Amino acid sequence: MQLHQGTVAVAGATLHYETCGQGPPLLLIQGGISEAGATRQFAGELARRHQVISYDRRGLSRSPASSEVPVSMRRHADDASAVLAELTARPAVVIGASIGALIGLHLAVDHPGQVDTLIAHEPPMTAVVADAEREAGLDAVAELARSDVFAAIGHMASLAGPQPTPQDGARPEEPVGDVREHLTWFFAHDFPAVRSAALDADAVRTVPETTRIVPTGGADNPHRWERRCAAELATALDRDLVELSGGHNGFVSHPWATAAEVTRLLREDRRSTSADAE
Known part of the structure; x- marks a missing residue:
């Protein structure tokens, strides 16, 4: 798979992207601390039909950022908008997982003309599903992160429960940057930005109908909080929750199954759009 790489300057950062x-x-x-190439197996399947674009979020790996510029979901959405504007004038399909899904929702709200279809996989949305027990657990994660970012991410993973068994041959790409630096940035900037994000279903309902929003959830972990957020968002948008193979990290753990499901979903959405136009 041939990759093309470049950079785009945004407020307080230079973003590395690849296509x-x-x-x-x-x-x-991408979700978590994942770099542009973390879902490369998934991207490779989608690249059979699309120009697939991915990037390192500000502050991670090859996207150096100033800590003086505040990080918010809206700032991340503006970054995603800038990457799209650099590479295409067409509305794009946008696929995001976890924090990536939350960024995608902000992108659809703030820049709907750039988004054709958004597949929002398990976005963490406190404004949609409030859970005091989970918030207490994340308070403990934040406290651990002050002294040990690896202990913090381990505790955060324990709150989510067991992970599904991956597809045979599925593997994430080896990170290019330093994982400790990624985690340090994440807990200092992205983690609090997600927790303070106030985007709710009412705001998402303001997105024009020309932008189709599809909440998805992992089939293998139905009780995970982020999946509950996706389910509640789907209900609020009067849509069915679409289940994808694997769990929260299915784009990495089940790349070929989820790519096939996403391709089928996009075809169905296009047929639905054509029928609506008639």
Whole structure:
């Protein structure tokens, strides 16, 4: 798979991006501390039909950022908008997981003309599903992060429960940057930005109908809080929650199954759009 790489300057940061494939644009917004290439197996399948775009979020790996510029979900959405504007004038399919899904929702709200379809996989939305027990657990994560970021991410993972068994041959790409530096940035900037994000279903309902929003959840962990957020958002938008293979990290753990499901979903959405137009 041939990759093309570049950078785009944004407020307080320089974003590294990479593209592969040809066709209609499709932006992947990574979750957690994942770099542009973390979902490369998933991207490789989608690149059969799309120009797949991914990038390192500000502050991670090859996207150096100033700590003087506040990080928020809206800032991240503006970054995603800038990457799209650099590479295409067409509305794109946008696929985001976890924090990437939350960024995608902000992108659809703030820049709807750039988004054709958004697949929002398990966005962490406190304004949609409030959970005091989970918030207490995340308070403990924040406290641990002050002294040991690896202990903090371990405790955060324990709050989510067991992970599904991956597909045979599925593996994440080895990180390019330093994991400790990634985690330090994440807990200092992205983690509090997600927790303080106030985006709710009412705001998402303001997105024009020309931008289709599809909440998705992992089939293998139905009780996970982020999946509950996706389910509640789907209900609020009067849509069915679409289940994808694996769990919260299915784009990495089940790349071929989820790519096939996403491709089918996009085809169904296009047929639905054509029928609506008639």
